[in-house]
Amino acid sequence: MGKAESYHHGNLRRAVLDAALAAVEESGPSGWSLRELARRAGVSHAAPAHHFGDKAGVLTAVAAEGFERFADALERAAGDPYGSGVAYVRFAVDHRAYFEVMFRPELYRADDPELLVARDRAGAVLAASGRKLSPGEGAERATTIAAWSLAHGFASLWLNGALPESRGEVDVEELAREVLRVVFGGAE
Amino acid sequence: MGKAESYHHGNLRRAVLDAALAAVEESGPSGWSLRELARRAGVSHAAPAHHFGDKAGVLTAVAAEGFERFADALERAAGDPYGSGVAYVRFAVDHRAYFEVMFRPELYRADDPELLVARDRAGAVLAASGRKLSPGEGAERATTIAAWSLAHGFASLWLNGALPESRGEVDVEELAREVLRVVFGGAE
DNA sequence: CTCCAATCTTGTCACTGACAAGATTTGCGC
């Protein structure tokens, strides 16, 4: 209170972003309205537009922030290609809202500069991991894509409930490790 | 003409489905309205509701039809696990609209009986391919999930433009084969 | 203290999904 009835919110941008993340988590990237975010943040229906322009603007900000955290997570696991795969899946599951927006470019402005920086940073880490994983020269590109596809596919299938295992009591990370091991040898 | 001004459309259900597929292809599973489909089909704004109930009903029908065609495509390639992976990617690229709806259960009624039949049929073919691919016993489950994840991830990344290659003149199928080969040995 | 710019509100418009009620047509029993 005290702040509760002030005209200016104080940190509306963050409040809207957090509301958006919660909404995406609950009902997907399209299951909510800008006006609902405004209500959650306790402001008028047009307030969010000032900070983000429109709905795509909100999702652009979500995607940009997501790619930054994603790049951070991947960098933390860099050096160990195997661990990078696990980190990829971990991020998708732990930050589902970010992940579900990031890889759906039709929802946001894919040419946003800030977003591009973070996205390329994540891409660079992935490429480095792929290089370490590659059995021989010349196969680096294919190996990188394969590792990326494997992690991305597993995460996607898990998130959308396509894997029967995601309905049970199986631990995601354990299953992810098992799947990665089956493909990329016994690399620890 | 002749039929052009009749009160009854004649085959509205199919017309709406085709309009939906075209709309998904153009602007994603959320980039269109029911009323737009009605306009494309040349009927009143409430006509589609009679056949599908609501928007989720339309997408349920799209997903069900998609899983049927998907299962057909996979069955055609069954026997050859390697070819199954290629068929998976081929289907995603050639029938992008179906694919983009099928693996987004929050868009439709995932408990639709007709849909479940087709989905399980596709799942059975995938499981069979996984079994043939498995190096040893006990790893069947992980191998199946790995192969599925690889194909699904590659298709998803390709479709949403995350792979730099999807911007150039690279042939999808060729790249998919290369990626599959790098993972599952030289299996022809 | 003043005034400017950032922030937020109010008001509005066309569009949408969903539903209700009515009009038209088809086809089936006979």
Add this chain to the structure above:
DNA sequence: GCGCAAATCTTGTCAGTGACAAGATTGGAG
């Protein structure tokens, strides 16, 4: 052929939405 029930499509309506315009409030630089 005939009548009638059911299927098909239309018209009308309502709250909710995204986007925009114009105005109110506030904090802060000078």
